[in-house]
Amino acid sequence: xxxxxxxxxxxxxxxxxxxxxxxxxxxxxxxxxxxxxxxxxxxxxxxxxxxxxxxxxxxxxxxxxxxxxxxxxxxxxxxxxxxxxxxxxxxxxxxxxxxxxxxxxxxxxxxxxxxxxxxxxxxxxxxxxxxxxxxxxxxxxxxxxxxxxxxxxxxxxxxxxxxxxxxxxxxxxxxxxxxxxxxxxxxxxxxxxxxxxxxxxxxxxxxxxxxxxxxxxxxxxxxxxxxxxxxxxxxxxxxxxxxxxxxxxxxxxxxxxxxxxxxxxxxxxxxxxxxxxxxxxxxxxxxxxxxxxxxxxxxxxxxxxxxxxxxxxxxxxxxxxxxxxxxxxxxxxxxxxxxxxxxxxxxxxxxxxxxxxxxxxxxxxx
Amino acid sequence: xxxxxxxxxxxxxxxxxxxxxxxxxxxxxxxxxxxxxxxxxxxxxxxxxxxxxxxxxxxxxxxxxxxxxxxxxxxxxxxxxxxxxxxxxxxxxxxxxxxxxxxxxxxxxxxxxxxxxxxxxxxxxxxxxxxxxxxxxxxxxxxxxxxxxxxxxxxxxxxxxxxxxxxxxxxxxxxxxxxxxxxxxxxxxxxxxxxxxxxxxxxxxxxxxxxxxxxxxxxxxxxxxxxxxxxxxxxxxxxxxxxxxxxxxxxxxxxxxxxxxxxxxxxxxxxxxxxxxxxxxxxxxxxxxxxxxxxxxxxxxxxxxxxxxxxxxxxxxxxxxxxxxxxxxxxxxxxxxxxxxxxxxxxxxxxxxxxxxxxxxxxxxxxxxxxxxxxxxxxxxxxxxxxxxxxxxxxxxxxxxxxxxxxxxxxxxxxxxxxxxxxxxxxxxxxxxxxxxxxxxxxxxxxxxxxxxxxxxxxxxxxxxxxxxxxxxxxxxxxxxxxxxxxxxxxxxxxxxxxxxxxxxxxxxxxxxxxxxxxxxxxxxxxxxxxxxxxxxxx
Numbered sequence: 067x068x069x070x071x072x073x074x075x076x077x078x079x080x081x082x083x084x085x086x087x088x089x090x091x092x093x094x095x096x097x098x099x100x101x102x103x104x105x106x107x108x109x110x111x112x113x114x115x116x117x118x119x120x121x122x123x124x125x126x127x128x129x130x131x132x133x134x135x136x137x138x139x140x141x142x143x144x145x146x147x148x149x150x151x152x153x154x155x156x157x158x159x160x161x162x163x164x165x166x167x168x169x170x171x172x173x174x175x176x177x178x179x180x181x182x183x184x185x186x187x188x189x190x191x192x193x194x195x196x197x198x199x200x201x202x203x204x205x206x207x208x209x210x211x212x213x214x215x216x217x218x219x220x221x222x223x224x225x226x227x228x229x230x231x232x233x234x235x236x237x238x239x240x241x242x243x244x245x246x247x248x249x250x251x252x253x254x255x256x257x258x259x260x261x262x263x264x265x266x267x268x269x270x271x272x273x274x275x276x277x278x279x280x281x282x283x284x285x286x287x288x289x290x291x292x293x294x295x296x297x298x299x300x301x302x303x304x305x306x307x308x309x310x311x312x313x314x315x316x317x318x319x320x321x322x323x324x325x326x327x328x329x330x331x332x333x334x335x336x337x338x339x340x341x342x343x344x345x346x347x348x349x350x351x352x353x354x355x356x357x358x359x360x361x362x363x364x365x366x367x368x369x370x371x372x373x374x375x376x377x378x379x380x381x382x383x384x385x386x387x388x389x390x391x392x393x394x395x396x397x398x399x400x401x402x403x404x405x406x407x408x409x410x411x412x413x414x415x416x417x418x419x420x421x422x423x424x425x426x427x428x429x430x431x432x
Numbered sequence: 433x434x435x436x437x438x439x440x441x442x443x444x445x446x447x448x449x450x451x452x453x454x455x456x457x458x459x460x461x462x463x464x465x466x467x468x469x470x471x472x473x474x475x476x477x478x479x480x481x482x483x484x485x486x487x488x489x490x491x492x493x494x495x496x497x498x499x500x501x502x503x504x505x506x507x508x509x510x511x512x513x514x515x516x517x518x519x520x521x522x523x524x525x526x527x528x529x530x531x532x533x534x535x536x537x538x539x540x541x542x543x544x545x546x547x548x549x550x551x552x553x554x555x556x557x558x559x560x561x562x563x564x565x566x567x568x569x570x571x572x573x574x575x576x577x578x579x580x581x582x583x584x585x586x587x588x589x590x591x592x593x594x595x596x597x598x599x600x601x602x603x604x605x606x607x608x609x610x611x612x613x614x615x616x617x618x619x620x621x622x623x624x625x626x627x628x629x630x631x632x633x634x635x636x637x638x639x640x641x642x643x644x645x646x647x648x649x650x651x652x653x654x655x656x657x658x659x660x661x662x663x664x665x666x667x668x669x670x671x672x673x674x675x676x677x678x679x680x681x682x683x684x685x686x687x688x689x690x691x692x693x694x695x696x697x698x699x700x701x702x703x704x705x706x707x708x709x710x711x712x713x714x715x716x717x718x719x720x721x722x723x724x725x726x727x728x729x730x731x732x733x734x735x736x737x738x739x740x741x742x743x744x745x746x747x748x749x750x751x752x753x754x755x756x757x758x759x760x761x762x763x764x765x766x767x768x769x770x771x772x773x774x775x776x777x778x779x780x781x782x783x784x785x786x787x788x789x790x791x792x793x794x795x796x797x798x799x800x801x802x803x804x805x806x807x808x809x810x811x812x813x814x815x816x817x818x819x820x821x822x823x824x825x826x827x828x829x830x831x832x833x834x835x836x837x838x839x840x841x842x843x844x845x846x847x848x849x850x851x852x853x854x855x856x857x858x859x860x861x862x863x864x865x866x867x868x869x870x871x872x873x874x875x876x877x878x879x880x881x882x883x884x885x886x887x888x889x890x891x892x893x894x895x896x897x898x899x900x901x902x903x904x905x906x907x908x909x910x911x912x913x914x915x916x917x918x919x920x921x922x923x924x925x926x927x928x929x930x931x932x933x934x935x936x937x938x939x940x941x942x943x944x945x946x947x948x949x950x951x952x953x954x955x956x957x958x959x960x961x962x963x964x965x966x967x968x969x970x971x
Contacts, residue, residue, distance in 0.1 A: 115922060120936045123741055123751055141922040144933050150659035153839065156814050160832045162839070162922070248647060286566060286647070287540075289939045294541040298559035319941070320744060322542040322550075394570070 095295045105147045113139040114360040119147035119153060120347055131376075132367050146266030147173050147252070154182055154352055163352040164361040172256035174205035174348040175416015184353040187365055195369040195387045199411045200346055207346030207412065208368045209377045210384035212404070213257050214342060215333040216304045216311065218296050232261060232343060235305070236276025238359075242304035244280040246293045249290065249426035253307060253345065257420035258426060260343050260410050267421055274429035290314065290323075295324035307345075308332070312382035312395040331400040336406040341407035345415070347383065424432050438818035438882065439791065442782025445775045449850050452654035452812035453676075455669075455806060479654040481636060483678075484892065486650060488756045490636045491629055493576035498583025499625060501726055503613065506591035507706040510716040516723040518962045521581045523730035525954035527911040527928070528949045529641025531574040533935055534734035536645070537741070539565045541731075544737060571646045577730040582635075583628035590624030637679055638805035640914040641932055651675040652805050656914075659811055669815075672808045679804070681832060681869050735951055748942045752930070757946065760912060761926045761953070767841070768848040769905040773898060775849065776856035778862055781886055786916065806851055806914040812837055813847050813919070844919045851915060852908055863897030864890075869951050870941070900964045907957040910950060927953070 100251040118125070121144055141276035143150070143242070147168045154163050154177070166177060177183055182364060185203035190205055214234075217227060226239070247254055261270045281299035289306035293314065296304045313319060314327035334342045348363050367373055374390040377383055382393050391397065483532055504510075505517050538544045541559045549558040565573060598620060618625075643653050645691030651671055742749055754843040784792060817837045822856035825833050837843040867890070875885040891898075913928045921930065935944035 110445055116951060120934050121939070123942075143922045144921070144925065144929075145917060146933070146936055148657075152660050153918070156818055157834055158818075160834045162835065284567075291540065291937055294559075298541040298557075299557060300541070326542045375642070 080408070093145055096387050110257045111139075112137055112360070113141055114357045114364050115164045115355075116142045116143070116364075117150040117161050117163045117166045117352075118142050118144050119150055119166075119173075124376060124383050125167075127380075128368070128376050129364075131372075132364060135367070136224075138363065138364060144163055151177055151182075152178075155180060159354045161352060161354060162356060164307070164355040164357045165349070165364065166350045166352055168350075169347045170252045170256055171200075171205075171207065171346050171348055171412035172252055172259060172415035172419050174350045175413050176419055177416075178202065178204050178413075179416055181352055183350050184311045184355070186358060186360075186362060186380055187349075189366060190364060190375070192362075192369060197408065199408055200344075200386065201389050202413055205348045205350035205384050206365055206369075208365070209347045209381065209386055210333065210406075211345055211347075211385070212342045212395055212399075212406070213253055213305060213345060213359070213432050214308055215335055216293050216296055216306055216330045217333055218302050218329065219331050220329075221299075221302045227339055230333060231339065232257065233265070233273060234281065234335070235303075236273045238276070238280070240280040240303060241273050242280065242282050243302070244277065245282050245292045245301040246277070246285060246305040247292060248285040249423065249431040254305075254426070255419050255422045256345055256424035257305075257343055257416040258413045260407070262418045262425065263410055263414040266338065267425065270422075271425045271428060274431055278429045278431050283340075290319075296327050297329040304330075308384070308396065308400055309382035311399060312393060315395050315399055316382070320359070332400045334401075335406065337405050340409055341405035343410075344406050344408075344412070346412060436786070436882075438778065438782040439465075439786040439788060440450045442779035442786070442791055442799065443794065445734060445779045446791065446957045448846075449853050450747070450845075452809055452816060452850060455812040465686055471770070475649065475654060476671070478649055479651045480674075482568070482648055482676075483650040483652075485568060485634050486643075486648070487633055487636055489572035490579070490632060493572065493843055494580040494583050494624070494632045495629060497576065497580040497726060498628060499587050499618075499621075501580075501723060502584050502591055503588035503617070504719050504722060505589050507709060508711050510711040510717055511718045512720055512723065513708075517729060518959075519727055519731070520584055520723065521962060522727075522955055522958060523578060523581050524907065524950050525957055526731060526734045527641065527913070527954075528575045528578040528639055529645055529913065529935075530931065530950065531578050531734050532570065532642040532645045533931075533947065534737035535565050535570050535574055535941055537940055538733075539715055544740065566732050567646055571642055571648050574642045576644075577640055579632045579635055580730070580894050582631045582725075583625060586624040586628035586948065589622055594620050606860060626685065626768065633682045634679055635680075638807075639676060640805065640807050645935060651678075652807055652839055655805075655811070656807050660824040668811060672772050672812075675808070678803065680804075697871060716777055735948075738944045738948040738951065741941045742903070742948055745941045745944070751800060751942075753782045754949070757925060757927050757930060757949070761928075764844065764848070764916075764926065765906045765909045766839070768845050768852070768909055769902050771845055771855040772849050772852060772905055773860075773902060776853065776860050776901075777891075777894075777898075780860045784869070785882060804851070806847075806912065807918070809847055809851055810915045810918040813843065813850075817843075839921050841921060844916065846923075847919060848909060848912070852905050853913075855904055855908065859897055859901035859904065861892045867893055871892070879906075896964070900961060903957050907954055907961075910954050910957070 116129075120206060126142070126388055129142070132138065133140055145153075147170075148217045150168075151173070154161050157163070166174070166183075168174065174183075178359065186202045187206045188202070192201070196206055196276040200210070215227075215230060221243075227328045234244075249255070258270060258274065261273065265273070282295070287295075289310045290313070292301075292304035292306045294308060295301050311330070311332060314323045322402065338340055351361055351365075351370065355361055369387055371390050374385040374387050378385050378390060378396070382396055384392050384396070392402065396402075485924040501516070501520055505513060505520070536543075539562055541562075543562075545562045546558050548743075549655065550556070564570075598616055601613065602616040602722065607615060638652060639650075640652055640656070643650050644656075649657070652675065654673070655668045658671060660722075678940070723777055808867045821832055821834050823832070837846070871889060871893075872885055880941060910926075911928060913932055916926055916929050917932065920926075925933075927946040930946040934940070934946070
């Protein structure tokens with residue numbers, strides 16, 4: 067900060083007085099050398115700046131491990147994704163951001179569409195670790211989650227669920243029995259974007275109307291609140307991400323929620339077709355990143371078995387790479403043998419986001 | 433017109449403060465993008481409708497709670513009346529967003545209420561029985577319990593200064609207590625109550641944290657969303673323009689009624705300390721119950737919910753870098769209050785010595801910063817810096833200034849100063865108004881320079897006002913959320929931002945610890961000022 071001021075002063079001096087006095091010239095040269103010395107210490111400062119929208123305590127611990135291993139200091143600015151994206155855009159070429167880490171592929175895709183990202187995440191290490199549909203050269207998935215259906219085994223029969231799909235959520239048999247979050251929620255935007263990608267905008271618009279007609283209440287609360295609504299008997303089925311149930315079962319949210327979680331069961335939709343809708347937490351490389359090399363090194367580190375194990379045990383997400391097992395809580399209660407949708411490219415979530423919002427708003431999805 | 437150091441510096445300070453407000457107004461005339469054209473239309477009415485519903489709801493509750501409590505405490509004596517007199521303002525320490533977290537956590541499925549019922553009556557599905565306070569109603573309650581103290585303080589001071597003659601007049605006319613309350617006491621206190629309600633209204637319209645938490649779309653969150661989700665700064669600024677118009681009307685109402693309130697306050701002569709009526713039996717119990725329930729709901733309830741979580745999930749206490757958060761918070765508090773006090777002293781003094789009309793208008797405009805929601809100010813500030821950077825610094829071939837102002841403590845302090853300038857300016861101004869201009873003239877006659885007059889006569893005289901202003905600003909900055917959230921630097925968190933971020937990530941129980949600390953610090957500041965806020969004689 068101070069350096070920029072000094073340089074600006076220097077620039078002004080240069081413009082005004084350069085040609086006139088040799089004496090001044092000398093002074094300025096000395097100052098410039100001095101400044102460039104300070105600057106060089108700054109330039110080689112071994113750090114990486116993360117605009118971070120994932121606020122798990124576990125992530126901070128992981129960054130600590132990275133620093134211990136490589137000597138690269140990790141600087142964080144925490145915030146909600148929208149505000150962080152905005153700051154990256156407003157700061158433009160001067161942004162100090164190296165990496166943008168957030169919990170939805172749709173967000174990384176949208177940032178890419180705005181031209182704020184750059185390629186570079188294409189090292190052999192990254193390519194071999196992450197399947198193709200979960201990455202681009204500008205952003206990479208670092209942990210997986212599925213958006214699935216939770217149901218009350220007391221009130222929903224196996225026959226009702228048999229062959230259940232996301233498309234089936236619009237079936238009138240669920241009238242007054244379904245809870246799901248607001249349309250402004252990014253997980254919903256990405257889910258609907260994937261439906262648009264697979265079924266087209268028109269079909270998805272009709273589907274959204276069916277879903278709204280089936281809702282047991284006006285959408286409110288987070289994913290966990292949807293699961294608890296099923297446990298409490300407000301609804302029979304809910305749509306929420308996989309790691310929430312494991313989180314509740316872990317007891318980290320208190321014994322009441324642990325008890326509530328035991329009252330619901332998980333169901334993976336679209337098993338007979340394309341597979342269950344997958345999403346990722348992603349790391350995106352920001353255009354003009356001052357520490358590009360370090361940023362890539364950090365992403366590579368996040369994809370090592372050590373880091374992936376840390377993710378799975380603390381945030382209950384699915385690992386991004388092969389050879390690491392999810393947390394036992396996930397394995398035992400959600401199962402592992404489900405078919406993931408490996409065909410729908412996650413980059414389509416960002417591309418179809420605007421259409422998804424339009425479809426949901428038109429259907430009166432609050 | 434005499435142009436001197438004082439005049440110039442006051443002008444510069446006022447202009448800096450006014451600039452962002454002008455940015456908002458000027459961008460009203462820019463074209464907005466066509467993106468989401470249809471959505472805008474639908475959303476806009478929803479924003480206005482929700483803002484109005486919220487406003488009316490909050491005004492209703494704060495009026496009942498604030499005036500009710502002020503009336504009981506000012507006119508009657510009952511067990512605990514002296515305690516409630518000051519403890520009722522502690523609700524200021526709980527910002528609406530923290531109240532919202534508590535309310536939600538207590539009533540949600542499998543929440544605190546469920547746990548209590550389970551422990552009392554054993555297993556059972558109580559979730560269906562527990563009312564849900566979320567959405568608009570929860571929001572209205574959260575804001576009302578947090579802000580009613582504005583109405584309480586102003587109504588109370590008005591009741592206290594009410595001429596005893598007026599009340600005796602009512603008695604002599606044979607009015608019942610209720611009738612004299614409606615026909616004499618309430619009308620006489622009207623300007624003060626209106627002033628309190630307008631403050632509540634401004635804060636309600638500017639509220640961000642609680643509104644965002646309950647995801648109700650109001651004009652303020654609409655502005656934020658238009659800016660963030662739709663990438664439409666011009667549209668954001670256009671909504672801001674409407675919100676500002678709204679707020680300026682309130683602001684004018686408040687100013688006008690304050691002037692009237694002053695008129696009422698200065699009915700001296702008839703003033704004598706009122707004898708409070710002693711209540712007995714059922715009446716005394718009812719008065720106690722009203723105050724206690726209010727104190728409980730507005731302060732003890734959120735405090736206990738946060739305390740309960742801190743104890744239930746102790747890990748969060750140890751995970752937090754408490755010293756760092758405390759130092760960051762205090763750093764911002766002291767730096768900003770110092771800068772604010774310094775500038776408002778200069779510009780107050782400049783106003784006093786130069787008596788210039790332009791300056792007067794400018795400083796009146798500059799104090800309107802308080803009426804502008806923090807979200808808008810922060811966005812306008814970024815717009816302004818980006819504009820300067822593109823159109824001036826880059827054209828001249830200079831290095832970018834964005835990094836100096838965006839995401840730095842400097843930028844944060846500047847925007848705080850704009851937002852809270854009116855607090856400081858008015859606080860000091862009211863101190864100055866009590867000091868006769870003849871004092872200055874005598875000083876000049878004695879050969880004192882302007883600077884010497886300022887530092888040897890004014891400063892010591894203003895000491896109490898300065899202290900009061902200092903604490904008020906500190907209180908505001910400790911609770912401030914949107915500006916800090918948008919403009920803070922790397923690795924820099926305060927109690928408020930930590931609480932907000934945890935809450936927005938579905939880690940409500942982790943938000944408890946920073947919230948608890950925030951409440952404690954704010955309570956401490958409130959207790960320091962309570963002497964000034966609640967003074968009963970005409971100092």
